[in-house]
Amino acid sequence: MSIRDLKTFLHIAESGSFAAAARAIYRTQSAVTAQIQALEDQLGVSLFDRTNRPPSLTEVGRAFVVRAKEVVSAYDALFQEAVLEALRGQFRLGVVPSVMTGLTPRLLVLLGERHPGLHIELEMGLSAELVAKVEGGALDAALISNPLEAGESLKWSPFLHEPLVLIAPIDAPPKKAAELLRTYPFMRYTSQAWVGRLIGRVLEQKRLHVRETMVLNTLEAITAMVHAGLGVSVVPLRLVEPVGSPPVRVVHLPGQRVYRTLGLIEVNGNSKAALSKTLLVALKDIVAPLREGGTSPAPQLLKQPRNIK
Template sequence: MGIRELKTFVAVAERGSLSAGADARFISLPAVSAQIASLEAEWGISLFDRTRKPARLTNEGIALLAKAREVLVLYDQIGDAVREADDLTGSLVLGSIPTALTSVIPKALLSLRTLHPGLQIRVHHGLSPSFAEMLRHGEIDAAIISEPRVQLPSVRWEPFAREPILVIAPREAKGRTDEALLKAYPYIRFNRHFWVSHVIEEALAKRRIVLRETMELDSLEAIALMVAHGLGVSIIPVSHTSFLRLHRVKAVPLGRPPLSRTIGLAERVGNPKGRLTAALLDALNRAAAKSGRST
């Protein structure tokens, strides 16, 4: 039994179904089933009464849920205690993709500032390919970027969160599935040179979905604005549901299982500010876990 299995069990128990737990943990339904089965096998009990629809917690499951919550709280407190024992000072120049700026970064930076008031972090926003070059040239100390498609020379990348990749459409759009929306409306492409765009194109090619491309934009906000005005649909990574509400668009997952991208912290191998980036990565992991988007 590990922390990951307990987090998955709590997510399923609190949300009422395996599929909802899978969505909350951003893992596949088979992975959730396997983790729950592992817990049941280890303890020799049934955590859910599967004869009922939807499945409900057994008495043993209710007991484990209470203790699992306590364990997860203690797990977070252990990390906090260790971090508080090591005060950090210095400066860090950080690059970040836009979606992280509106999701995990604010929480992570607030945590770091509380634990290490002497640590100064300057943040630049941009896109993954640009930050990869800046890292190699020593222009930044670290960067939050999506998973590189190839190994970057002399760069180490550590994943910490997943972001869903969604089909966004005007609120009044009638299609209920990703394929229906993509076939019914013109397509607004996210810049094809961005790493995430390659992931999207590969997924569409496998399903042989033909798009009627109408424009190509660099900005997620600009794409959402165009979609909200009824000019088409698009496929983009979304860090938080507030983005959808703000731009007045609706969204459906892309594919089954839903497609997502992994984001992580990249730094040069042998980074002289390794202690600072380690503290940052720890804060990012905790922020992602609390938001339900950890890897």
């Protein structure tokens, strides 16, 4: 006797016919009939009166419904408890700076509501640093942008694409990106960050010439400088902006749009895979209603090394 036999029996008892139960569990009626006959042989009793059409429960069968429900309920509860237990404890999560202030607070609030027994320990760093710590076991997973360098032992789960755009002072003239880049000083996102390297390749491939005046390592610092009128920059347009971000003018770059991808990276066979999946579900739930039209645009990929399978 298997738990599947009991569930099939309950489907028949609840639906009132072998045919309806077969449709519900996507099996043929003959297979369901054979399954119940085998169950009756094991129990040594008749659960259904086959002189009726459709067959009806016998007195023994009606009594067995109660016991079968108890067993199935206990079986399902066993697995539910195992899942809930897996969602307790501590999870070490790395986060890149551009995600720390906008998306991460929403993630922590949502996880706190859904899984109060789960404690997230955060560490901020650049993508390359975080990936090395994930590979070395110092972190369970990390939220990073496009993985330019990583070993084949890692699993990459993207959940959001953000277009690269030019940002200019709010009072900048309504000109195209190329002209604004020629007119204003340029503040570059550090190439130590993978998104900074992505931006560098975009400028080169689109043949956009800049007059660089400073290099900064956070989107918050770049946005503040641009807002103050000190120049322009090329950055990912964050779907989830931090509260209180200063306003800037957003101008799309020429040609086909290019996107930076955000995702969760972890080692294959991660012992905390259930927690990683929980984080990924929460992240997708956060960004889904914020996307225009409910869908994220497909990324335009630049030529780049990718070792992740």
